[in-house]
Amino acid sequence: MDAFGMGLVAAMGALATVAGASEDIDSDIGSQSNPNSQVQLAAQVGNPHRIYNKAIAGEPPSNALWCTTAAIMAYVLIEGYHMPLLFAAAAGASLAALFDGVMSVSAYLGRNASQARFNQWIYLDILRYTTPSIMAHVWITSFCIVLISIIQVYVLTPHHPFPIPVIALVWGLTVGAIGSSVGDIHYGGEREFQWRLFGQGLNTMLSGQIVRKAEAGLRNSIDNAWFCAKFGGPCTGMGFGLTVFLDNWRTTVFDPLTQATAAIAMGIFFVIVMNLYNFYCELSARRKYGPYPGYKGDIAA
Protein backbone atom coordinates (compact mmCIF):
# COMPACT_ATOMS: atom_id res chain seq x y z
CA MET A 1 0.00 0.00 0.00
CA ASP A 2 1.30 3.41 -0.87
CA ALA A 3 -0.05 6.84 -0.09
CA PHE A 4 -0.32 7.79 -3.78
CA GLY A 5 -2.43 4.74 -4.59
CA MET A 6 -4.69 5.44 -1.64
CA GLY A 7 -5.08 9.05 -2.74
CA LEU A 8 -6.10 7.87 -6.19
CA VAL A 9 -8.65 5.49 -4.71
CA ALA A 10 -10.08 8.35 -2.64
CA ALA A 11 -10.24 10.54 -5.76
CA MET A 12 -12.04 7.77 -7.63
CA GLY A 13 -14.52 7.48 -4.78
CA ALA A 14 -15.14 11.22 -4.87
CA LEU A 15 -15.60 11.22 -8.66
CA ALA A 16 -17.98 8.27 -8.37
CA THR A 17 -20.03 10.11 -5.75
CA VAL A 18 -20.45 13.10 -8.05
CA ALA A 19 -21.21 10.81 -11.01
CA GLY A 20 -23.86 8.92 -9.05
CA ALA A 21 -25.57 12.09 -7.87
CA SER A 22 -25.65 13.71 -11.30
CA GLU A 23 -26.78 10.47 -12.93
CA ASP A 24 -29.77 10.25 -10.64
CA ILE A 25 -30.77 13.87 -11.09
CA ASP A 26 -30.42 13.52 -14.86
CA SER A 27 -32.78 10.56 -14.88
CA ASP A 28 -35.22 12.34 -12.54
CA ILE A 29 -35.38 15.44 -14.74
CA GLY A 30 -36.23 13.21 -17.65
CA SER A 31 -38.48 10.84 -15.65
CA GLN A 32 -36.44 7.94 -16.98
CA SER A 33 -36.48 4.34 -15.80
CA ASN A 34 -39.03 3.03 -13.29
CA PRO A 35 -40.92 6.28 -12.55
CA ASN A 36 -41.33 6.62 -16.31
CA SER A 37 -44.06 3.99 -16.38
CA GLN A 38 -46.29 6.23 -14.25
CA VAL A 39 -45.56 9.31 -16.37
CA GLN A 40 -46.42 7.26 -19.44
CA LEU A 41 -49.56 5.93 -17.80
CA ALA A 42 -50.75 9.33 -16.56
CA ALA A 43 -51.96 10.55 -19.95
CA GLN A 44 -53.62 7.21 -20.60
CA VAL A 45 -55.81 7.49 -17.50
CA GLY A 46 -56.83 11.03 -18.40
CA ASN A 47 -54.06 13.09 -16.82
CA PRO A 48 -52.09 14.86 -19.55
CA HIS A 49 -49.09 16.58 -18.01
CA ARG A 50 -46.12 18.84 -18.60
CA ILE A 51 -43.46 16.42 -17.37
CA TYR A 52 -40.52 15.36 -19.52
CA ASN A 53 -40.76 11.79 -20.81
CA LYS A 54 -37.23 10.66 -21.56
CA ALA A 55 -37.55 6.97 -22.31
CA ILE A 56 -34.10 5.83 -23.38
CA ALA A 57 -33.84 2.12 -22.78
CA GLY A 58 -33.75 2.21 -18.99
CA GLU A 59 -30.87 3.70 -17.06
CA PRO A 60 -28.16 1.03 -17.29
CA PRO A 61 -28.02 0.80 -21.11
CA SER A 62 -28.45 4.54 -21.62
CA ASN A 63 -25.72 5.47 -19.15
CA ALA A 64 -23.52 2.79 -20.65
CA LEU A 65 -24.02 4.55 -23.98
CA TRP A 66 -23.08 8.02 -22.67
CA CYS A 67 -20.03 6.74 -20.83
CA THR A 68 -18.85 4.60 -23.74
CA THR A 69 -19.32 7.47 -26.18
CA ALA A 70 -17.27 9.73 -23.94
CA ALA A 71 -14.68 6.99 -23.51
CA ILE A 72 -14.13 6.31 -27.23
CA MET A 73 -13.62 10.01 -27.86
CA ALA A 74 -11.19 10.26 -24.94
CA TYR A 75 -9.40 7.07 -26.01
CA VAL A 76 -8.97 8.25 -29.60
CA LEU A 77 -7.69 11.64 -28.45
CA ILE A 78 -5.27 10.13 -25.93
CA GLU A 79 -3.93 7.20 -27.97
CA GLY A 80 -4.25 8.58 -31.48
CA TYR A 81 -3.54 12.29 -30.99
CA HIS A 82 -1.64 12.39 -27.66
CA MET A 83 -3.93 14.96 -26.06
CA PRO A 84 -3.84 15.71 -22.31
CA LEU A 85 -5.98 13.33 -20.26
CA LEU A 86 -8.29 15.96 -18.76
CA PHE A 87 -8.93 17.63 -22.11
CA ALA A 88 -9.71 14.27 -23.70
CA ALA A 89 -12.19 13.42 -20.95
CA ALA A 90 -13.90 16.81 -21.28
CA ALA A 91 -14.15 16.49 -25.07
CA GLY A 92 -15.61 12.99 -24.72
CA ALA A 93 -18.16 14.15 -22.17
CA SER A 94 -19.27 16.94 -24.52
CA LEU A 95 -19.94 14.44 -27.29
CA ALA A 96 -21.84 12.22 -24.85
CA ALA A 97 -23.99 15.17 -23.79
CA LEU A 98 -24.85 15.94 -27.42
CA PHE A 99 -25.83 12.30 -28.04
CA ASP A 100 -27.98 12.41 -24.93
CA GLY A 101 -29.67 15.60 -26.08
CA VAL A 102 -30.69 14.02 -29.38
CA MET A 103 -31.94 10.83 -27.77
CA SER A 104 -33.90 12.75 -25.11
CA VAL A 105 -35.59 15.00 -27.66
CA SER A 106 -36.52 12.06 -29.87
CA ALA A 107 -37.93 10.15 -26.90
CA TYR A 108 -40.03 13.12 -25.72
CA LEU A 109 -41.40 13.76 -29.20
CA GLY A 110 -42.04 10.09 -29.93
CA ARG A 111 -43.67 9.13 -26.66
CA ASN A 112 -45.98 12.11 -26.62
CA ALA A 113 -46.87 11.78 -30.30
CA SER A 114 -47.78 8.14 -29.65
CA GLN A 115 -50.32 9.29 -27.06
CA ALA A 116 -52.25 11.54 -29.41
CA ARG A 117 -55.57 9.85 -28.64
CA PHE A 118 -55.20 10.79 -24.96
CA ASN A 119 -54.73 14.44 -25.86
CA GLN A 120 -51.14 14.59 -24.64
CA TRP A 121 -49.60 17.65 -26.26
CA ILE A 122 -45.98 18.21 -27.22
CA TYR A 123 -44.76 21.38 -25.49
CA LEU A 124 -41.73 22.81 -27.25
CA ASP A 125 -40.77 25.08 -24.34
CA ILE A 126 -40.26 21.98 -22.20
CA LEU A 127 -37.85 20.65 -24.81
CA ARG A 128 -36.02 23.97 -24.90
CA TYR A 129 -35.41 24.49 -21.22
CA THR A 130 -35.32 20.95 -19.86
CA THR A 131 -33.07 19.22 -22.39
CA PRO A 132 -30.01 21.44 -21.63
CA SER A 133 -30.17 20.61 -17.94
CA ILE A 134 -30.40 16.88 -18.74
CA MET A 135 -27.39 17.25 -21.02
CA ALA A 136 -25.46 19.14 -18.35
CA HIS A 137 -25.97 16.35 -15.84
CA VAL A 138 -24.97 13.73 -18.41
CA TRP A 139 -21.82 15.75 -19.08
CA ILE A 140 -20.88 15.57 -15.39
CA THR A 141 -21.66 11.85 -15.16
CA SER A 142 -19.72 10.82 -18.22
CA PHE A 143 -16.80 13.13 -17.40
CA CYS A 144 -16.44 11.56 -13.94
CA ILE A 145 -16.80 8.00 -15.25
CA VAL A 146 -14.26 8.52 -18.00
CA LEU A 147 -11.84 10.02 -15.48
CA ILE A 148 -12.29 6.97 -13.25
CA SER A 149 -11.53 4.72 -16.23
CA ILE A 150 -8.50 6.83 -17.17
CA ILE A 151 -7.17 6.62 -13.61
CA GLN A 152 -7.63 2.84 -13.63
CA VAL A 153 -5.90 2.35 -16.98
CA TYR A 154 -3.11 4.95 -16.99
CA VAL A 155 -2.38 5.99 -13.41
CA LEU A 156 -3.30 3.41 -10.77
CA THR A 157 -0.83 0.55 -10.49
CA PRO A 158 -1.20 -2.20 -11.51
CA HIS A 159 -2.73 -0.73 -14.70
CA HIS A 160 -6.07 -2.21 -15.63
CA PRO A 161 -5.59 -4.48 -18.68
CA PHE A 162 -8.91 -3.58 -20.38
CA PRO A 163 -9.21 -0.65 -22.82
CA ILE A 164 -11.01 2.49 -21.57
CA PRO A 165 -14.25 2.02 -23.59
CA VAL A 166 -14.92 -1.40 -22.04
CA ILE A 167 -14.28 -0.16 -18.50
CA ALA A 168 -16.49 2.87 -19.11
CA LEU A 169 -19.23 0.58 -20.45
CA VAL A 170 -19.15 -1.49 -17.26
CA TRP A 171 -19.08 1.58 -14.99
CA GLY A 172 -21.91 3.12 -17.01
CA LEU A 173 -24.03 0.03 -16.53
CA THR A 174 -23.20 0.04 -12.83
CA VAL A 175 -24.01 3.70 -12.21
CA GLY A 176 -27.26 3.29 -14.15
CA ALA A 177 -28.24 0.23 -12.16
CA ILE A 178 -27.48 1.94 -8.85
CA GLY A 179 -29.34 5.10 -9.86
CA SER A 180 -32.27 3.05 -10.99
CA SER A 181 -32.52 1.15 -7.71
CA VAL A 182 -31.63 3.93 -5.24
CA GLY A 183 -32.55 7.41 -6.43
CA ASP A 184 -35.49 6.58 -8.64
CA ILE A 185 -37.41 5.13 -5.72
CA HIS A 186 -37.22 8.53 -4.08
CA TYR A 187 -38.57 10.28 -7.18
CA GLY A 188 -41.19 7.66 -8.01
CA GLY A 189 -42.33 7.08 -4.45
CA GLU A 190 -42.12 10.53 -2.89
CA ARG A 191 -42.52 12.99 -5.72
CA GLU A 192 -44.95 11.41 -8.14
CA PHE A 193 -47.22 10.26 -5.30
CA GLN A 194 -47.05 12.72 -2.47
CA TRP A 195 -50.10 11.75 -0.48
CA ARG A 196 -49.38 8.08 0.03
CA LEU A 197 -49.55 6.62 3.52
CA PHE A 198 -46.58 4.65 4.81
CA GLY A 199 -46.85 0.99 3.91
CA GLN A 200 -49.56 1.45 1.33
CA GLY A 201 -47.42 0.53 -1.66
CA LEU A 202 -48.73 1.68 -5.02
CA ASN A 203 -52.39 0.84 -5.14
CA THR A 204 -53.55 -0.18 -8.63
CA MET A 205 -56.29 2.40 -8.30
CA LEU A 206 -53.63 5.14 -8.09
CA SER A 207 -51.72 4.07 -11.21
CA GLY A 208 -51.11 7.10 -13.38
CA GLN A 209 -52.59 9.53 -10.84
CA ILE A 210 -49.30 11.40 -10.50
CA VAL A 211 -48.95 14.90 -9.08
CA ARG A 212 -49.22 17.32 -12.00
CA LYS A 213 -49.59 20.61 -10.20
CA ALA A 214 -46.85 22.35 -8.33
CA GLU A 215 -46.72 24.78 -5.43
CA ALA A 216 -47.43 27.45 -8.02
CA GLY A 217 -48.66 26.56 -11.50
CA LEU A 218 -48.07 23.28 -13.24
CA ARG A 219 -45.29 20.97 -12.22
CA ASN A 220 -42.37 20.64 -14.58
CA SER A 221 -39.31 18.46 -14.55
CA ILE A 222 -36.96 21.14 -13.22
CA ASP A 223 -39.05 21.14 -10.02
CA ASN A 224 -38.34 17.42 -9.79
CA ALA A 225 -34.61 18.05 -10.02
CA TRP A 226 -34.88 20.58 -7.18
CA PHE A 227 -36.66 17.99 -5.05
CA CYS A 228 -34.47 15.00 -5.91
CA ALA A 229 -31.21 16.90 -5.47
CA LYS A 230 -31.98 17.03 -1.74
CA PHE A 231 -32.06 13.32 -1.02
CA GLY A 232 -32.32 10.86 -3.95
CA GLY A 233 -29.33 12.24 -5.82
CA PRO A 234 -26.92 12.34 -2.88
CA CYS A 235 -28.07 8.84 -1.81
CA THR A 236 -27.29 7.47 -5.25
CA GLY A 237 -23.94 9.24 -5.17
CA MET A 238 -23.15 7.71 -1.81
CA GLY A 239 -24.18 4.27 -3.05
CA PHE A 240 -22.03 4.44 -6.16
CA GLY A 241 -19.15 6.22 -4.42
CA LEU A 242 -19.01 3.59 -1.68
CA THR A 243 -19.14 0.82 -4.26
CA VAL A 244 -16.16 2.24 -6.13
CA PHE A 245 -14.22 3.31 -3.05
CA LEU A 246 -14.64 0.22 -0.87
CA ASP A 247 -14.00 -2.18 -3.71
CA ASN A 248 -10.79 -0.45 -4.76
CA TRP A 249 -9.76 0.21 -1.15
CA ARG A 250 -9.55 -3.47 -0.24
CA THR A 251 -7.39 -4.30 -3.28
CA THR A 252 -5.13 -1.31 -2.59
CA VAL A 253 -4.63 -2.06 1.10
CA PHE A 254 -4.16 -5.78 0.51
CA ASP A 255 -2.05 -6.80 -2.44
CA PRO A 256 -4.35 -8.81 -4.74
CA LEU A 257 -1.57 -11.27 -5.57
CA THR A 258 0.01 -12.04 -2.21
CA GLN A 259 -2.84 -11.19 0.18
CA ALA A 260 -5.79 -12.30 -1.91
CA THR A 261 -7.48 -14.10 0.99
CA ALA A 262 -7.47 -10.98 3.14
CA ALA A 263 -8.93 -8.90 0.29
CA ILE A 264 -11.73 -11.41 -0.29
CA ALA A 265 -12.42 -11.68 3.44
CA MET A 266 -12.65 -7.89 3.62
CA GLY A 267 -15.17 -7.91 0.77
CA ILE A 268 -17.32 -10.48 2.56
CA PHE A 269 -17.07 -8.42 5.74
CA PHE A 270 -18.37 -5.33 3.91
CA VAL A 271 -21.30 -7.28 2.47
CA ILE A 272 -22.27 -8.61 5.91
CA VAL A 273 -22.00 -5.19 7.59
CA MET A 274 -24.10 -3.54 4.87
CA ASN A 275 -26.78 -6.19 5.10
CA LEU A 276 -26.99 -5.76 8.86
CA TYR A 277 -27.21 -1.97 8.44
CA ASN A 278 -29.96 -2.33 5.84
CA PHE A 279 -31.89 -4.59 8.19
CA TYR A 280 -31.53 -2.04 10.97
CA CYS A 281 -32.71 0.81 8.72
CA GLU A 282 -35.81 -1.10 7.67
CA LEU A 283 -36.71 -2.04 11.25
CA SER A 284 -36.17 1.51 12.41
CA ALA A 285 -38.38 2.93 9.61
CA ARG A 286 -41.16 0.46 10.38
CA ARG A 287 -40.98 1.30 14.08
CA LYS A 288 -41.15 5.03 13.46
CA TYR A 289 -43.73 5.31 10.66
CA GLY A 290 -45.73 2.07 10.62
CA PRO A 291 -47.96 0.24 10.65
CA TYR A 292 -50.26 1.14 7.74
CA PRO A 293 -53.74 2.02 9.13
CA GLY A 294 -55.40 -0.48 6.83
CA TYR A 295 -53.16 -3.31 8.00
CA LYS A 296 -55.29 -6.29 8.99
CA GLY A 297 -52.61 -8.78 9.85
CA ASP A 298 -50.77 -11.04 7.46
CA ILE A 299 -53.11 -12.69 5.02
CA ALA A 300 -52.32 -16.30 4.23
CA ALA A 301 -51.53 -16.75 0.55
Next chain:
Amino acid sequence: MAETVKGFKLEPKQLRIYGLVGSVVGIYLAYILNSVTGTNIFSFVGALAALFGVVMGANAVRRVCAYGIGTGVPSIGMLSLGMGVVAVLFGLSIAEQLGIGLLGVIIALVYSLIFGYVVGLIANRVMGFNIPVMEEGLTDLSGAGTLAILGWSFAISGSLGYADIVHSVINTGFLAIIFICGGLAILHPFNANLGPDEKQDRTLVNGVMVGGMSTIATGICALMTLGLAAGMVQIVVGFAVWYYFFVWYFRLAKRDASAVVGTGLLPPTVQ
Protein backbone atom coordinates in the same frame (compact mmCIF):
# COMPACT_ATOMS: atom_id res chain seq x y z
CA MET B 1 -51.88 20.96 -41.21
CA ALA B 2 -50.56 22.79 -44.24
CA GLU B 3 -47.39 20.88 -44.90
CA THR B 4 -47.64 17.23 -45.86
CA VAL B 5 -44.98 14.91 -44.59
CA LYS B 6 -43.72 11.96 -46.53
CA GLY B 7 -44.66 8.75 -44.74
CA PHE B 8 -44.51 5.07 -45.68
CA LYS B 9 -45.83 1.66 -44.71
CA LEU B 10 -43.80 -1.45 -45.40
CA GLU B 11 -44.56 -5.13 -44.95
CA PRO B 12 -42.22 -7.14 -42.68
CA LYS B 13 -41.24 -9.43 -45.58
CA GLN B 14 -40.34 -6.46 -47.76
CA LEU B 15 -38.29 -4.96 -44.94
CA ARG B 16 -36.53 -8.26 -44.32
CA ILE B 17 -35.45 -8.46 -47.97
CA TYR B 18 -34.30 -4.81 -47.93
CA GLY B 19 -32.44 -5.36 -44.66
CA LEU B 20 -30.66 -8.59 -45.54
CA VAL B 21 -29.85 -7.82 -49.18
CA GLY B 22 -29.07 -4.15 -48.62
CA SER B 23 -26.76 -4.86 -45.74
CA VAL B 24 -24.85 -7.78 -47.28
CA VAL B 25 -24.50 -6.04 -50.65
CA GLY B 26 -23.42 -2.86 -48.87
CA ILE B 27 -20.74 -4.59 -46.84
CA TYR B 28 -19.33 -6.35 -49.92
CA LEU B 29 -19.57 -3.14 -51.94
CA ALA B 30 -17.57 -1.35 -49.27
CA TYR B 31 -15.00 -4.15 -49.33
CA ILE B 32 -14.73 -4.08 -53.15
CA LEU B 33 -14.45 -0.28 -53.28
CA ASN B 34 -11.73 -0.34 -50.64
CA SER B 35 -9.82 -3.13 -52.44
CA VAL B 36 -10.15 -1.66 -55.94
CA THR B 37 -9.05 1.82 -54.91
CA GLY B 38 -6.44 0.50 -52.50
CA THR B 39 -7.58 2.92 -49.78
CA ASN B 40 -9.79 2.66 -46.73
CA ILE B 41 -11.78 5.79 -47.49
CA PHE B 42 -14.87 3.80 -48.50
CA SER B 43 -15.21 2.14 -45.11
CA PHE B 44 -18.15 4.46 -44.42
CA VAL B 45 -20.20 2.40 -46.92
CA GLY B 46 -20.03 -0.43 -44.36
CA ALA B 47 -21.61 1.88 -41.77
CA LEU B 48 -24.39 2.78 -44.23
CA ALA B 49 -24.93 -0.94 -44.92
CA ALA B 50 -25.46 -1.48 -41.20
CA LEU B 51 -28.40 0.95 -41.34
CA PHE B 52 -30.40 -1.50 -43.48
CA GLY B 53 -29.94 -4.18 -40.83
CA VAL B 54 -30.91 -1.69 -38.15
CA VAL B 55 -34.20 -0.85 -39.90
CA MET B 56 -35.02 -4.54 -40.17
CA GLY B 57 -34.20 -5.03 -36.49
CA ALA B 58 -36.20 -1.99 -35.39
CA ASN B 59 -39.23 -3.33 -37.23
CA ALA B 60 -38.78 -6.74 -35.59
CA VAL B 61 -38.62 -5.12 -32.12
CA ARG B 62 -41.78 -3.24 -33.02
CA ARG B 63 -43.61 -6.40 -33.99
CA VAL B 64 -42.51 -8.57 -31.07
CA CYS B 65 -42.87 -5.89 -28.42
CA ALA B 66 -46.30 -4.82 -29.65
CA TYR B 67 -47.52 -7.86 -27.73
CA GLY B 68 -47.16 -5.91 -24.51
CA ILE B 69 -43.48 -6.30 -23.73
CA GLY B 70 -42.90 -2.79 -22.38
CA THR B 71 -39.91 -3.08 -20.09
CA GLY B 72 -38.51 -5.88 -22.25
CA VAL B 73 -37.75 -3.57 -25.17
CA PRO B 74 -34.22 -2.74 -23.96
CA SER B 75 -33.60 -6.37 -23.09
CA ILE B 76 -34.57 -7.64 -26.51
CA GLY B 77 -32.31 -5.06 -28.16
CA MET B 78 -29.37 -6.15 -26.04
CA LEU B 79 -30.21 -9.79 -26.79
CA SER B 80 -30.11 -8.99 -30.49
CA LEU B 81 -26.63 -7.50 -30.34
CA GLY B 82 -25.46 -10.26 -27.98
CA MET B 83 -26.46 -12.90 -30.51
CA GLY B 84 -24.84 -10.75 -33.17
CA VAL B 85 -21.45 -10.65 -31.43
CA VAL B 86 -21.38 -14.43 -31.06
CA ALA B 87 -22.41 -14.98 -34.68
CA VAL B 88 -19.91 -12.47 -36.11
CA LEU B 89 -16.95 -13.90 -34.20
CA PHE B 90 -18.01 -17.44 -35.08
CA GLY B 91 -18.56 -16.71 -38.76
CA LEU B 92 -15.41 -14.71 -39.32
CA SER B 93 -13.12 -17.09 -37.44
CA ILE B 94 -14.55 -20.20 -39.16
CA ALA B 95 -14.18 -18.54 -42.56
CA GLU B 96 -10.61 -17.57 -41.77
CA GLN B 97 -9.73 -21.08 -40.66
CA LEU B 98 -11.30 -22.64 -43.76
CA GLY B 99 -9.43 -20.17 -45.94
CA ILE B 100 -12.59 -18.56 -47.35
CA GLY B 101 -12.26 -15.25 -45.52
CA LEU B 102 -14.66 -13.36 -47.75
CA LEU B 103 -17.57 -15.72 -47.09
CA GLY B 104 -17.38 -14.92 -43.37
CA VAL B 105 -20.27 -12.47 -43.71
CA ILE B 106 -22.57 -15.12 -45.20
CA ILE B 107 -21.54 -17.76 -42.64
CA ALA B 108 -22.11 -15.33 -39.76
CA LEU B 109 -25.49 -14.33 -41.15
CA VAL B 110 -26.73 -17.89 -41.70
CA TYR B 111 -25.48 -18.95 -38.29
CA SER B 112 -27.17 -15.97 -36.63
CA LEU B 113 -30.51 -16.61 -38.34
CA ILE B 114 -30.50 -20.23 -37.12
CA PHE B 115 -29.32 -19.10 -33.68
CA GLY B 116 -32.10 -16.52 -33.46
CA TYR B 117 -34.74 -19.06 -34.49
CA VAL B 118 -33.57 -21.49 -31.80
CA VAL B 119 -33.60 -18.76 -29.15
CA GLY B 120 -37.10 -17.84 -30.31
CA LEU B 121 -38.22 -21.46 -30.02
CA ILE B 122 -36.81 -21.65 -26.50
CA ALA B 123 -38.49 -18.36 -25.54
CA ASN B 124 -41.85 -19.53 -26.79
CA ARG B 125 -41.88 -23.24 -25.97
CA VAL B 126 -39.72 -23.50 -22.86
CA MET B 127 -40.19 -20.12 -21.22
CA GLY B 128 -43.78 -19.85 -22.38
CA PHE B 129 -43.96 -16.36 -23.86
CA ASN B 130 -46.61 -17.54 -26.35
CA ILE B 131 -46.01 -14.70 -28.77
CA PRO B 132 -46.89 -15.85 -32.30
CA VAL B 133 -44.19 -13.83 -34.07
CA MET B 134 -41.47 -14.60 -31.51
CA GLU B 135 -39.47 -17.07 -33.63
CA GLU B 136 -39.72 -14.89 -36.69
CA GLY B 137 -38.92 -11.74 -34.71
CA LEU B 138 -35.87 -13.17 -32.98
CA THR B 139 -34.58 -14.57 -36.27
CA ASP B 140 -34.81 -11.07 -37.74
CA LEU B 141 -33.30 -9.51 -34.64
CA SER B 142 -30.37 -11.88 -34.55
CA GLY B 143 -29.67 -11.23 -38.23
CA ALA B 144 -30.04 -7.50 -37.73
CA GLY B 145 -27.64 -7.50 -34.78
CA THR B 146 -25.09 -9.48 -36.81
CA LEU B 147 -25.32 -7.17 -39.81
CA ALA B 148 -25.10 -4.08 -37.61
CA ILE B 149 -21.97 -5.37 -35.89
CA LEU B 150 -20.42 -6.50 -39.18
CA GLY B 151 -21.15 -3.19 -40.92
CA TRP B 152 -19.86 -0.97 -38.15
CA SER B 153 -16.89 -3.26 -37.47
CA PHE B 154 -15.98 -2.91 -41.13
CA ALA B 155 -16.38 0.84 -40.78
CA ILE B 156 -13.82 0.82 -37.96
CA SER B 157 -11.37 -1.79 -39.26
CA GLY B 158 -11.75 -1.33 -43.01
CA SER B 159 -11.39 -5.07 -43.48
CA LEU B 160 -13.37 -8.29 -43.23
CA GLY B 161 -10.47 -10.38 -41.90
CA TYR B 162 -10.92 -11.94 -38.49
CA ALA B 163 -7.45 -10.91 -37.32
CA ASP B 164 -7.98 -7.29 -38.42
CA ILE B 165 -11.33 -7.03 -36.68
CA VAL B 166 -9.93 -8.54 -33.49
CA HIS B 167 -6.99 -6.14 -33.65
CA SER B 168 -8.80 -2.88 -34.33
CA VAL B 169 -12.32 -3.47 -32.98
CA ILE B 170 -12.05 -5.88 -30.06
CA ASN B 171 -8.59 -5.21 -28.62
CA THR B 172 -9.19 -1.46 -28.68
CA GLY B 173 -12.55 -1.89 -26.95
CA PHE B 174 -14.45 -0.19 -29.77
CA LEU B 175 -16.76 -3.20 -29.84
CA ALA B 176 -18.30 -1.63 -26.71
CA ILE B 177 -19.61 1.37 -28.64
CA ILE B 178 -20.81 -0.79 -31.55
CA PHE B 179 -22.61 -3.00 -29.08
CA ILE B 180 -24.32 -0.30 -27.08
CA CYS B 181 -24.90 2.28 -29.83
CA GLY B 182 -25.98 -0.38 -32.33
CA GLY B 183 -28.22 -1.88 -29.68
CA LEU B 184 -29.82 1.51 -29.04
CA ALA B 185 -30.32 1.97 -32.79
CA ILE B 186 -32.36 -1.23 -32.82
CA LEU B 187 -34.24 -0.83 -29.54
CA HIS B 188 -34.57 2.94 -29.12
CA PRO B 189 -36.97 3.49 -32.06
CA PHE B 190 -39.77 1.43 -30.59
CA ASN B 191 -38.90 2.39 -27.03
CA ALA B 192 -39.04 6.10 -27.85
CA ASN B 193 -42.30 5.75 -29.74
CA LEU B 194 -44.06 3.35 -27.40
CA GLY B 195 -47.76 4.05 -27.08
CA PRO B 196 -51.07 3.25 -28.70
CA ASP B 197 -50.57 5.70 -31.58
CA GLU B 198 -47.15 4.42 -32.58
CA LYS B 199 -46.62 4.53 -36.37
CA GLN B 200 -44.24 2.38 -38.36
CA ASP B 201 -42.71 5.17 -40.42
CA ARG B 202 -41.94 7.33 -37.39
CA THR B 203 -40.34 4.39 -35.58
CA LEU B 204 -38.15 3.35 -38.49
CA VAL B 205 -37.08 6.92 -39.27
CA ASN B 206 -35.99 7.19 -35.64
CA GLY B 207 -33.97 3.97 -36.12
CA VAL B 208 -32.04 5.41 -39.06
CA MET B 209 -31.49 8.61 -37.09
CA VAL B 210 -29.86 6.74 -34.19
CA GLY B 211 -27.94 4.70 -36.78
CA GLY B 212 -26.54 7.98 -38.09
CA MET B 213 -25.35 8.80 -34.58
CA SER B 214 -23.67 5.39 -34.35
CA THR B 215 -21.95 6.15 -37.65
CA ILE B 216 -20.61 9.39 -36.15
CA ALA B 217 -19.32 7.35 -33.19
CA THR B 218 -17.65 4.72 -35.37
CA GLY B 219 -16.20 7.57 -37.44
CA ILE B 220 -14.51 8.87 -34.32
CA CYS B 221 -13.10 5.39 -33.69
CA ALA B 222 -11.96 5.25 -37.31
CA LEU B 223 -9.96 8.45 -36.77
CA MET B 224 -7.60 6.27 -34.77
CA THR B 225 -7.73 2.98 -36.66
CA LEU B 226 -8.04 4.17 -40.27
CA GLY B 227 -6.64 7.67 -40.12
CA LEU B 228 -7.93 11.20 -40.38
CA ALA B 229 -9.42 11.15 -43.89
CA ALA B 230 -11.45 7.96 -43.60
CA GLY B 231 -12.67 8.93 -40.13
CA MET B 232 -13.71 12.43 -41.15
CA VAL B 233 -15.62 11.18 -44.20
CA GLN B 234 -17.49 8.80 -41.95
CA ILE B 235 -18.30 11.50 -39.40
CA VAL B 236 -19.61 13.83 -42.11
CA VAL B 237 -21.71 11.08 -43.70
CA GLY B 238 -23.05 10.08 -40.28
CA PHE B 239 -23.93 13.68 -39.50
CA ALA B 240 -25.72 14.08 -42.83
CA VAL B 241 -27.76 10.91 -42.23
CA TRP B 242 -28.56 12.00 -38.69
CA TYR B 243 -29.61 15.51 -39.71
CA TYR B 244 -31.85 14.42 -42.59
CA PHE B 245 -33.64 11.79 -40.57
CA PHE B 246 -33.91 13.92 -37.43
CA VAL B 247 -35.71 16.64 -39.36
CA TRP B 248 -37.93 14.02 -40.98
CA TYR B 249 -38.63 12.48 -37.56
CA PHE B 250 -39.57 15.85 -36.10
CA ARG B 251 -42.03 16.41 -38.95
CA LEU B 252 -43.55 12.96 -38.46
CA ALA B 253 -43.91 13.63 -34.72
CA LYS B 254 -45.69 16.89 -35.55
CA ARG B 255 -47.93 15.03 -37.98
CA ASP B 256 -48.91 12.41 -35.39
CA ALA B 257 -49.16 14.47 -32.19
CA SER B 258 -52.51 15.72 -31.00
CA ALA B 259 -50.98 19.22 -30.82
CA VAL B 260 -47.52 20.76 -30.88
CA VAL B 261 -47.53 24.01 -28.96
CA GLY B 262 -44.76 26.49 -28.15
CA THR B 263 -45.94 26.70 -24.58
CA GLY B 264 -49.22 26.47 -22.74
CA LEU B 265 -51.23 25.00 -19.92
CA LEU B 266 -52.77 21.53 -19.92
CA PRO B 267 -55.15 20.66 -22.79
CA PRO B 268 -58.49 22.54 -22.39
CA THR B 269 -60.67 19.48 -21.72
CA VAL B 270 -58.84 18.38 -18.61
CA GLN B 271 -57.88 21.56 -16.80
